[in-house]
Amino acid sequence: MKKLFTTLSNIWKIEDLRVRILNTLLFLLIYRVGSFIVLPGVSAAALDNQQAREGILGLLNMFAGGSFARASIFALGVMPYISASIVVQLLGIAVPYFQKMQKEGDSGRKKLTQLTRYLTVGITLLQAIGYVRTQITPEARLLAEPLFTISSMVILTAGTLFVMWLGEKITDKGIGNGISLIIMIGIIAQLPGAFITEFDSRLNGLGGIIPFLVELAALFFVIIFTILVVQGVRRIPVQYAKKIVGNKQYGGVRQYIPLKVNAAGVMPIIFAQALMFIPSTLGQFFPAAQGPVLASLSNYTSVAYNLTFAILIIAFTFFYTAITVNPVQMSDDMKKNGGFIPGIKPGKATGEYIDGVISKITLPGSIFLAMIAILPSFAIILGVNSNFAHFYGGTSLLILVGVVLDTLQQIESHLLMRHYDGLMKTGRLKGRTPIAADTGASGSVI
Template identity: 80%
Template sequence: MKKLFTTLSNIWKIEDLRARILFTLLCLLIYRIGSFIVLPGVDSASLDDAQAKEGLLGLLNMFAGGSFSRASIFALGVMPYISASIVVQLLGIAVPYFQKLQKEGESGRKKINQFTRYLTIIITALQAIGYVRSQISPDARLFSEPMFTISSMFILTAGTMFVMWLGEKITDKGIGNGISMIIMVGIIAQLPFGILSEFNSRMGAQGGLISFIVEIAALFLVVMFTILIVQGVRKIPVQYAKKIVGAKQYGGVRQYIPLKVNAAGVMPIIFAQAIMFIPTTIGSFFPSAQSSFLAAFSDYTSLTYNLTFAFMIIAFTFFYTAITVNPVQMSDDMKKNGGFVPGVKPGKSTGDYIDAVISKITLPGSVFLAIIAIMPSIAIILGVNSQFANFYGGTSLLILVGVVLDTLQQVESHLLMRHYDGLMKTGRIKGRTPVSAGGSVI
């Protein structure tokens, strides 16, 4: 406990780190205040928020920190930006022009960011119209149409762009990972309500306090398991040839390429979830033609839904890892810098070796990711409240664990640069994205 207080004291002593933390907290406070400001022309007392807390809408509501169900000016949060980022990232794989921009360095990155912002505006405007028509009932509208829809579209779009701006400011002047921090705060804001809801339901049911304590212990074990998956790496040793320039010797050291067990991050779950909601969407357009097949995919606790969901996550993990981690480029970079894997020929043999290692570690990584993804459904089947069950796995838990680890890594880097002790007694905190593997959007 004494070491904890000493570390907190050291954090506060570093002027730059202190300023960054305070700036980040200020931005997050502004975001949370804005999430409670209701859209003009909406009667908050007449809102029916029960539908906005179930299924996909419940997940969006969690990411938006409850703004979605409150019809806030930040109701859409940063989800349109994430959707635009995914689209642009996929265009970078399929469209030569975007591939060229990715190779142009800083100037190309600025152009890609500009495209992402423009696409975010378009997606937000479309989602805003759909949100107003589907989530705000006519009884809750104080303005007449079409003025209400038009004004709400502009306000929701402006709200999303402002949240994006806050995220960029946190990245530049705060601790970093601005968009991820905003999503994390939105998820954490729902945790007390989930715990309270589960506590109240357990107090009135059989088992009482003992069942609640067992659920908290199970949640702790799931979080520990998720941390192991996020931080798990397979190190490939790389030896660099010795070079003597003048009186100095360069190279001759052994380093490692850290290959992530889960290099794809949360992207496979996001892709799989988007596809899994297609049958439900089709069924909503043709309610009279509902079949047992569509009904099975409408129930996210059914065996059919979860098996299909798990299989798609495994498939998307292999796909996303293949497009983000390039063994050939890694092999070429090592060869140019005089590096080689001991016992493996440089060039194509090294690329094949790295590719084989990636394939071997991606299989267990994808299976574990699928298990984490279906954990909320398992928790609901075992009797856990759906609001609390969302924290037992899925995208929300992966984002929470990843962002917390990244933030702690940033803080530890500042401490070690000033020759203070780190946050851990032994070793160092590892973030989600190593230098050799591609990072995820979130």
């Protein structure tokens, strides 16, 4: 306990870190307040939001922090922005023009960011139409058509853009990744209600307190397993040649490149989940054309949904790892600094060796991610309440674990740079890339 208070005191002493944390809390508070502001022209008392709390729409409601079911101005959350990011990154692989733009440095990234924003507007407008048509019943509408639909589309689009802006501000002036934190805070907001609902259902006849305690124990072990997957690393030894400058010796030490088993972070889960929302979105626009295949892909407990979801996660894990970890650049950086992997020739052979190691550890890492992602479906089959089951793995738990660990690592970096003890008594959080051995292997979370 004394260690905890000492760490909190050290955090408060660092002005830059203190300001960043306060800014982050302020921006998140603004987001949570906005999530309770109902769309103009909607009667909150007349809303029939039961459908929005179940199935795949319930998952979307969780990501939006409950805004989806409340018909809030932030009802669509940041998912349109995530979808736009997926499209732009896929274009960066398939279209030479966008590949060239990615290689232009800061100017190219600014152009891609601007394109992502424009695409977000288009996707949000389309989703707003489906949302107004399917989620807001005629009894809840206080304005006549077409004024209600047009005004709601504009406000929902503006709300998504404002949330996107809040996320960018958190990244720039706060601590952690803004978009990730916004999604995480929405998920955490649903946890107390889901916990109480599950406790009440068990206490009132569905097995009693013992099954509930078993569920909590299972949840604990799932969280531990998730942390192991997120934090797991494969260390590659790097030897640096000795240099004699005057009377001093430099180099001659062995360091390690920590390659993460899950170098892509939570991005594969978010990307795959965004694509899995497409069938339900199509079902909103064309209810009459919803066949058995579309209905199965809209049911997150079906075999088709979970199999497709798992395959997408594995594919996106390889894809995102390939664009964030560059073995050739790592090999060149080692060669410039006089480093080499024992037994491997510097240059091309080193790059091929690192690429082979990454491929070998990414496959089991992606399979573990897929296993964790589909665990909620098994929890529901075993009788766990659907809202509480979302925390037994799946996108929700992976985002929570990944974002919390990433934010803690950033806080620890601020402490260590100013010669304070880290958050853990034994030093750096396990899995963090040591500064001296940073050769471009660090991954990114949204």
